[in-house]
Amino acid sequence: MSVFMVTEKDAKRLRPSLTSGLIFVLGIVMVLVGQLALNMVLTHDAYELRALKIEKRELATEVQIIQEEVSSLSSPQNLADAANQLGMVANPASVLIDIESDKIFGEPTPAKAEGGQVAAANMIANSALGTVSDFSIATVASGELEVSVESIDSVDSGLVLRSGLIPASPTR
Amino acid sequence: MGTHAKLNRRLGAFALVLFLMVGVLSVRLVDFQVVKADEIQEKSLKSRSQTETLQALRGDILDSSGQVLAKTVFRYDINAAPKNVGPVFQNIDGVRTERSVEEIAMELSQVLGIEFGELILRLEGDSEYSSLAKKVKAETYNAIKDMGIPWIFSDQFEDRLYPMGAVAGNVIGFVGSDGTPLAGLERQYNTCLAGVDGQQSFERSAEGLPIPTSNQTTQPTQNGGALNLTIDANLQFFAQQVLADTVNELSAEWASAIVIEVETGKILAAAEAPSVDPNDPAASDAEDRGARIFQAAFEPGSIMKALTASVVLDTGTANEYTTVTAPDRMNLDFGGEYIKDSFDHEDYTLSLAGVLRYSSNTGMTNFASGIDRNIRYDYLKKYGFGSVSTLRFEGESSGILHPASQWDEMTNLVTTFGQGVSVTSLQMGYAYQAIANGGVRLDPRLVENCLGEDGGVIYTPEQGSTRVVSEASANLNLELMEKVVEFGGVGKTAAIPGYRVAGKTGTAQLKDGSGYGSEYAISFYGVAPAENPKFVVGVTIYRPEGVSNSAKATPPFKAIMQQALKHYRIPPSTTQSRSIPSDKFGKVDVND
Structure with missing residues (x-):
């Protein structure tokens, strides 16, 4: 390693340019600022992603809660009990109408409340039953439902079946 | 020494120190960056990286209309x-x-x-x-x-x-607290239902957030498939309600009911009581957690006569007008043995329909004893007895049907009216399905398919068929079975207003030690509408208290069949049954 002695003039000539230095430093600062900005955006996105994931999980939990409620209400056990509470009686006799030929199959027979084979209330275990239908007087009253049912003894024979006009039942 | 030389010496010393320091640092640098680089990098990555298991969800089990019978929740x-x-x-x-x-x-x-x-x-x-x-x-x-x-x-x-709790619980089965499938379809179709867990690896910040620029690898989860059953949950619930009521009323050990769609061989309901609630299997006794329809074999008794009658017709041994003498007791010419009917009566002259109507053991024996035992054995095998079905349900029983070569003289005769063999409700149901389906027995179907997460079909069970008897024999046999419901003492209670029903009662005495005891398995298996069969319903009630005939098996049959006909909008019959000799004189009944 050697040390060279130079003249003052040469030293001035060899001194680095301030402009070049500034450009160099500014360039580095700009790159760093750009990287910082990019990182900030990415980090912000990471936080947003986490927030959205949490929201998704919470919504999925809500969906599960509602689905379980619907499953419970629509379970045959609840429906059987609900029908029983409402005093409904199944009628085993089926009467079918053939729209094509305008024929009625079967004899209309009133449902019997007593003596039926099927126990009206549910007899099948379901420990998953949570929310159940409530048709107590208090519930019905609070719902302002019309509870009176008008009984009709005879049906007006003015009903005329016209082939093909009654849509087929979507159920089986 | 001049100033210049002194300066140079000092600079040289400084350069040496600097060189040494840089050298030491370089050694450390090489040590960190080259020698221990992998180790340090691994350590650093380990402290930042996190691997999460992405849980795959077990697939749903659904009934024939898409109602959920089993699902995964958190x-x-x-x-x-x-x-x-x-x-x-x-x-x-x-x-x-x-x-x-x-x-x-x-x-x-x-x-x-x-x-x-x-x-x-x-x-x-x-x-x-x-x-x-x-x-x-x-x-x-x-x-x-x-x-x-x-x-x-x-x-x-x-x-x-x-x-739906215990609705089809015996068939669906259940999983353990750790999610391991333990019984039923949950276990049998675990390959379809179980998913494959995924994995996610990422580098995290001190706050636990994924570092955006870090390497993130994800192996996606593959959720389990959906298992679609042929079971109709509404009909299944109805049948279970009926059976629960029946078991309570008769203090029976158990009861089962199977509903089969004749044309497709699909099982619409496989109900039993007591049943298991898969949400809480421990609440049921161990013996009630299986599926007796597939797993419990019993001696069928007189429901077998309808099948023997079809063999008699198919082999040309007799037709609907042929008659035999049917005493209430018939002594046999070996070992002092005898065969007797369930009630005392004078000698009847019975046609095949009469034998079914009066459920005469002696009459059935006289009709069928002339048929070679090997031929009858072959028919029984074709009806599906003595072997497990293509369902391969977990723990399914094959029943007992010994080879004809092992039948002794008594077994040769009693098999004609359902003794000396044991069957499952499934087997008997599909034997009746064969008769209802023009003599062709379809393989049972309980699973429609397994669908992947994307809706693509992963698995569909194949269904085979077996021609057991000719179409003519099967149809004629149905006509004979109609007389059971039209005129039979007990059979009449199975009649459904508006529909032609064909069926057969069964009252099988249960073995007690080496002989028969005083307990029974009572059954009724039937078909409706007889002129265009849609459903087979088979009801079996095991060990009902104080019951010695099948009169208590017909009300559940009637209720379930009536519900099936109503539920599937089957129009009532518009034709009458044919007049066929069925009275005790071998003539057409006066009311026929």
Whole structure:
């Protein structure tokens, strides 16, 4: 390693340019600022992603809660009990109408409340039953439902079946 | 020494020191960057990286109309860290408020349904873990989370929910507390239902957030497939209700009912009582957790006569007008043995329809004893007896049908009326399906298919068929069976207004030691509408108390068949049955 002695003039000539230095430093600062900005955006996105994931999980939990409620209400056990509470009686006799030929199959027979084979209330275990239908007087009253049912003894024979006009039942 | 030389020496010393320092640093640098580079990098990555298992969801089990019978839900274990238990400061209506441990415990006890005293005990101590409640539902979890207590934490896990409880529970089966399938279709079709867990690896920041620019690898989860059954949950529920009522009324050990769609061979209902609620299998006795329809074999008794009659017709041994003498007791010419009917009567002259109508053992024996035993054995095999079905249900029984070569003289005769063999409800149901389906027995179908997450079909069971008897024999046999319901003493109670029904009663005495005891398995298997069969319904009631005939088996049959006809909108019959000799004189009944 050697040390060279130079003249003052040469030293001035060899001194680095301030402009070049500034450009160099500014360039580095700009790159760093750009990287910082990019990182900030990415980090912000990471936080947003986490927030959205949490929201998704919470919504999925809500969906599960509602689905379980619907499953419970629509379970045959609840429906059987609900029908029983409402005093409904199944009628085993089926009467079918053939729209094509305008024929009625079967004899209309009133449902019997007593003596039926099927126990009206549910007899099948379901420990998953949570929310159940409530048709107590208090519930019905609070719902302002019309509870009176008008009984009709005879049906007006003015009903005329016209082939093909009654849509087929979507159920089986 | 001049100034220049002194300066140069000092600079040289400085350069040497500098060189040494740089050298030492270079050695360390090489050590870190080259020699130990992998080790350090691995250590660093390990401290930042995190791997999460992405849980695959077990697939649903659905009935024929898409109603969910089994699904996967999330449940939560609620835990606390007693070490950190203390008052909590919370902002309530904008006011910073201190909530005492007792106050929090009081609210917790209400939400979790645990007594306050017990809960307080669980919150005491220096441990970092104390279980407060296990397997709580999502709404409870939400309520706990909303309380915002820092020393309470939860563990989420998958659980199986059976929204319809015991509806088809015996068939569906259940899973253990760790999610392992233990019984029924859950176990048999685990390959379809179980998913494949995924995995996610990422580098995290000190706050636990994924570092955006880090390497993230994800192996996606593959959720389980959906298993679609042929079971109609509504009809299944109805049948189970009927059977539960029947078992209660008769104090029977168990009862089963199978509903088969004749044209497709699909099982629409496989009901039994007692049944198991898969949500809580432990609540049922161990023997009630299986599926007796597939697993329990019993001696069928007289329901077998309808099948023997079809063999008699198919082999040309007799037709609907042929008659035999049917005494109430018939002595046999070997070993002092005899065969008798279930009731005392004078000698009848019975046609095949008459034999079915009066359920005469002697009459059936006289019709069928002339048929070679090997031929009858072959027919029984073709009807599906003595072997497990293509369902391959877990623990399915093949019943007992010894080879004809092993039949002794007595077995040769009694097999004609359902003794000396044992069958499952499934086997008998499909034997009747064969008769209803023009003599062709279809393989049973319980599973429609297994669909992948994307809706693509992963698996569809193949269905074969076996021609057992000719179409003419099968149809004629149905006509004979109609006389059981039209004129039979017990059979009449199976009649459904508006529909032509064909069927056969069965009252099988159960073995008690080496002989027959005083307990019975009573059955009724039938078909409707007889002129265009849609459904087979088979009901078996095992060990009903104080019951010695099948009169108690017909009401459940009638209720279930009537419901099936109504549910599937089957129009009532518009034709009458053919007049066929069926009275005790071998003539057409005066009311026929």
